[in-house]
Amino acid sequence: MKKDKHGNQCSKLLPVNIFTLAPVKFDYAKAITYAEKLYGSNGIYFDIRQQACLALTDEQTVKLAVIDGQCKWDQNNAEQDDLFELVKDRVGTGITAFIVGGIHDGANSIAGCAGHNPAKPAIAVSAAGTLYTLAHELGHVLLTSTFAPVHETVTSNIMINGTHKIPENSFPTFNKKQIAQILKSTHLKDC
DSSP: OOBOTTSOBOSEEEEEEEEEOSOOOSOHHHHHHHHHHHHHTTTEEEEEEEEEEOOOOHHHHHHTSSEESOOOTTOOOHHHHHHHHHTTTTOOSSEEEEEESOEEOSSSEESEEOOOOTTSOEEEEETTSOTTHHHHHHHHHHHOTTOSOSSBSSTTBTTBSOGGGSOTTOOOBOOHHHHHHHTTOTTOEEO
């Protein structure tokens, strides 16, 4: 059976494509290592298919500096179309993660958003997010829009409402109900 670099056995693969559009303010390397360990500890191999920093034109930089939207589930929006247009010839299978300058939901700045077109699984992570935001938003996609509760209230769970509440150097996890749902995800592939 396949093992990841942390020694975890693989029962499923989580293919991810990560595209960075803005300078990251959180520790990107730690965010990747944390996601690998979190998913790996649950038998899910965190399979980064590609990582790229995108060179944007001045017009694209201004237009996509802050992603606006209500972060609603199961629908498409114009800014998602703009993001996917940037990578249209590069996206393969898996969930696409866009690290953007900022995200505004109409009332507040937020660290991430997992609302996406069902045919194009994607997340947006704010460059001002935390090292836990990437794993959290991927968790939303894997859990699906129908899973409840959407957020938890304890800092020991990665799905807490607000990854900024998680103490630095801690290792929040999923609960059993979340893992059972995640393992049913059609976004996971066999090892």
